[in-house]
Amino acid sequence: NIIDSNLYLQQCQINYSVFNKLAGLQQNQVVENKRLGSVLAHIQQQHEELEQQNKRNRSQKMPSRRAQKTAIQERNLNPVLDLEMSI
Structure with a gap:
């Protein structure tokens, strides 16, 4: 019987709950990730400057x-x- 949050499989009772994927999401984490683009652009600019000066170490x-x-x-x-x- 699925309605009462119990599932019976071969006469064994298994409790279950529906997983809510959005429950663990916090709004402040989403906002911080939206600002990531400017940070990545700054890092790319630094890499390009080091590349022009031949100071960037590569493999x-x-x-x-x-x-x-x-x-x-x-x-x-x-x-x-x-x-x-x-x-």
Whole structure:
């Protein structure tokens, strides 16, 4: 019988309650997350400034984004490079 918050499964009584997903949500947490965009924009600006000054430490295992931009520019200037990569 589901109406009385009890469920019987193979003659065993199991108590249950409906989970309200919105009950744990507090309005102040939502407002704080809305302000996150300005914080992320500030961090991105700091990273770009450090990148321009070559002071940003990156992993040595992966190529830098600057190298990727250079490769894209070279391919745009010389489309033959794309053909060489596919062979």
